Amino acid sequence: AQSVSQHNHHVILSEAASLELGCNYSYGGTVNLFWYVQYPGQHLQLLLKYFSGDPLVKGIKGFEAEFIKSKFSFNLRKPSVQWSDTAEYFCAVMRNSGNTPLVFGKGTRLSVIA
């Protein structure tokens, strides 16, 4: 069965530090990849997505992610985090064949301290 692994359960960073959150998936075929963010008290929002083309995708709020097919990875990055980036981040994968559900990782909680 397809699975998604997010290696960090909780990450604590100081403001202006760089961020990289890891995401690996197990499916070997063509996939669509997503990062969602859930700010405290708010609903899940799409941060960025990869469907095809340039493997480096840029999303909202200065986030970007790189799809490395050979490593089955889709890591999320931000050069300089802000206090307002404190949230839970979810990586999600959907097989691009047939009608298959979106499979989420268990999430990484990011706490940014001043």
Place this chain on the structure above:
Amino acid sequence: KAGVTQTPRYLIKTRGQQVTLSCSPISGHRSVSWYQQTPGQGLQFLFEYFSETQRNKGNFPGRFSGRQFSNSRSEMNVSTLELGDSALYLCASSLAGRGAKNYNEQFFGPGTRLTVL
């Protein structure tokens, strides 16, 4: 365009009862998916409905069921509630029409917080 709406937002039930949650997708979206979110397990897929038919089902017991109406609105039902069913239940909608760009991009609602006592 209005987003995905879910009702009720909060619900408290006791063990053994049943509950029905409702989801209205974004206008024009034909697919509705349901997820259970808990602190320990993250988001787990329950089922997906497309054009009133269940298209995918996750690994949940038969106490969890759903349906979709002709206007794409969806309901999920949990019967014989257990303490472990306490969770945030999320609904997501997508276009899911073949040939539509980004057809499987999902948009989430605010969720229904279910507490089972």
